[in-house]
Amino acid sequence: MKFIDQTEISVCSGHGGPGMVSFASAKFAPKLGPDGGDGGAGGNVVFVGHAQLNTLSGLYYRRIYKAEDGAKGGSNGCTGRAGADLEIPVPIGTMVFDRESDQLLCEILEDGQRFCIAAGGKRGLGNMRYVTATHQAPEEHTVGGASVAFDVRLELKLIADVGFAGFPNAGKSTLLSCISAARPKIADYPFTTLTPQLGVVAVPEIDPYTASFVAADIPGLIEGASEGRGLGHEFLRHLERTKVIVFVIDPFSWDELTPEDAYATLEHELTAFSENLAAKRRVVVLTKADIAPDDFDWEKIESPFRALGLEIFRISAVAQQGLAPLKRRLWTIVHDEQQKIEVSSGATWGGERDSGYQWMTTAGGDADLGL
Ligand SMILES: Nc1nc2c(ncn2[C@@H]2O[C@H](COP(=O)(O)OP(=O)(O)OP(=O)(O)O)[C@@H](O)[C@H]2O)c(=O)[nH]1
Ligand SMILES: [Mg+2]
Numbered sequence: 503m504k505f506i507d508q509t510e511i512s513v514c515s516g517h518g519g520p521g522m523v524s525f526a527s528a529k530f531a532p533k534l535g536p537d538g539g540d541g542g543a544g545g546n547v548v549f550v551g552h553a554q555l556n557t558l559s560g561l562y563y564r565r566i567y568k569a570e571d572g573a574k575g576g577s578n579g580c581t582g583r584a585g586a587d588l589e590i591p592v593p594i595g596t597m598v599f600d601r602e603s604d605q606l607l608c609e610i611l612e613d614g615q616r617f618c619i620a621a622g623g624k625r626g627l628g629n630m631r632y633v634t635a636t637h638q639a640p641e642e643h644t645v646g647g648a649s650v651a652f653d654v655r656l657e658l659k660l661i662a663d664v665g666f667a668g669f670p671n672a673g674k675s676t677l678l679s680c681i682s683a684a685r686p687k688i689a690d691y692p693f694t695t696l697t698p699q700l701g702v703v704a705v706p707e708i709d710p711y712t713a714s715f716v717a718a719d720i721p722g723l724i725e726g727a728s729e730g731r732g733l734g735h736e737f738l739r740h741l742e743r744t745k746v747i748v749f750v751i752d753p754f755s756w757d758e759l760t761p762e763d764a765y766a767t768l769e770h771e772l773t774a775f776s777e778n779l780a781a782k783r784r785v786v787v788l789t790k791a792d793i794a795p796d797d798f799d800w801e802k803i804e805s806p807f808r809a810l811g812l813e814i815f816r817i818s819a820v821a822q823q824g825l826a827p828l829k830r831r832l833w834t835i836v837h838d839e840q841q842k843i844e845v846s847s848g849a850t851w852g853g854e855r856d857s858g859y860q861w862m863t864t865a866g867g868d869a870d871l872g873l
Contacts, residue, residue: 507658509558510601512566516544516585518623518646519572521631525639526578536639537579538629541646544622545569545585553613553840554712555593556702558658569620572646575628585622593658601653613844619654623647662700662718663836665741667768668750670722670732673789673819675699677750678719680819681829686719693733695721698740705833707826715836718744725767728774738775745839746783746832747772753788753803761788762806783835785813787828792818 519541526534547569570585596610598619608617626646633640666674670692678684682701687694698720705713720737727735741747749768753761765786773780786807794800800816807814813831817824 507558508656509561510653510655511561511564511590512651512653513547513590513620514566514568514651515547515620515649516569516571516622517649518542518544518625519574519582519585520645521626521628521643522575522577522580522582523629523641523643524577533639536629536633537577538643539575539578539580540582540628540631541575541626542572542582542584543625544572544647544649546587546618546622547620548587548589549592549596549598549608549610549617549619550589551594551596551610551613551615552591552712553594553844554709554714555591556714556716557593558596558656560591561656569622569649571649572622572625574646575626575643579628579630582625584625587622589616592656595659595661597657597659599655599657601655604655607654620650620652623649661716661743662740663715663745664703664717664748664832665744665746666717666719666748666750667723667738667741667772669724669752669764669768670694671755672722672750672752674719674722674750676819677787677789677817678717680822681825682717684719693722695719696733697721698737703829703832705829708830708833713833715833717748717832723768723771725771727771735771735775738772738779741772741782742776742778744782746785746835747779748832749784749786751786751788752790754790754793760806761803765807783839785815785831785835787815787817789817789819791816791823792821 521540522538524538526537528534547567567588567590569588572585573582575582592610594610594613598607599605600607607619610617624647626644629640629643632642666677668674671690675686675688675695678686678699678701679688682703684699684701686699698718700716700718702714703717718740720740721733723735724732749765751761751764788803804814815824815828817828
């Protein structure tokens with residue numbers, strides 16, 4: 503499932519520092535020869551994938567991203583300091599397009615992946631470099647490679663970490679609207695939600711900047727969905743890449759079917775859809791706790807789930823009860839599952855992370871000499 507979030511920024515690499523023209527001299531020895539050092543290389547602008555980020559919102563407030571220029575070369579053969587790279591952290595799933603041509607320049611798919619979008623200008627050469635046997639006092643030097651500047655459009659395609667599965671009217675959309683900024687349609691009739699909805703759920707108690715996950719609310723499922731009843735079960739494919747499925751169950755509106763039966767039905771529909779869904783981690787959320795009568799027998803409702811080894815959360819989205827522990831637990835599961843994936847797939851960006859960047863072929867400052 504995809505959730506698109508986009509922004510535009512300008513990137514500008516650092517100019518290469520100019521080479522120095524200088525001649526060494528000392529008292530009584532005024533012409534010791536050229537000693538102008540090279541300038542420093544300009545800094546690169548680099549996108550870096552961060553698994554903890556879920557939105558591009560960190561880039562909304564700053565538009566220009568400029569890496570540092572290289573410093574100019576000095577006398578005495580001193581090389582100027584290289585300009586620092588500017589790293590721009592972006593979430594996994596970020597696609598970078600050239601704003602003018604709309605061409606896709608890169609896609610950040612891994613944690614730690616680095617992509618150099620604008621290469622710094624090469625260093626300028628000092629006059630020391632131009633000495634030859636017949637040319638002892640050169641004044642030649644180069645000014646350093648130019649910086650590269652252009653606008654890019656970033657587009658994020660989020661993949662849901664947590665999926666909500668439940669019967670129509672169970673309160674899935676209400677839950678999503680209470681824990682994220684998503685505003686799905688909510689109503690007291692079945693099949694209010696017709697297309698999957700996504701929301702980013704922040705968990706500031708864990709980390710105010712990076713702790714978040716993406717939750718997906720999908721249309722309600724009913725018995726026989728796998729045979730096409732109700733809205734069918736095609737939309738379950740949106741849960742294929744989630745790390746945990748939340749079974750959202752309303753324990754109050756049952757006649758013959760108990761919440762346990764509802765769970766079994768949902769389980770059956772998910773399993774009929776794919777083995778992958780059947781194997782996912784799951785938790786049970788019992789909704790609408792605010793309407794429970796005082797003598798409501800929670801134990802009777804919850805014990806069958808406990809017997810199945812399932813974690814249960816009792817919530818009321820409307821009264822904002824029980825939401826914080828649920829969010830924390832879901833974040834922890836997502837985080838654990840993410841780490842398992844990283845361990846099983848080896849280091850996320852393999853050896854290339856050490857050897858440097860992926861480079862954009864079209865960017866890069868002109869080199870004055872091929873150094
Ligand atoms: N009292 C109470 N009512 C709730 C709560 N959560 C949801 N509801 C009500 O339950 C009804 C259904 O809620 P939705 O969030 O639309 O349910 P849904 O599971 O998304 O339903 P579909 O989209 O049809 O599958 C609405 O009338 C909500 O106001 C809750 O915590 N307490
Ligand atoms: Mg809904």
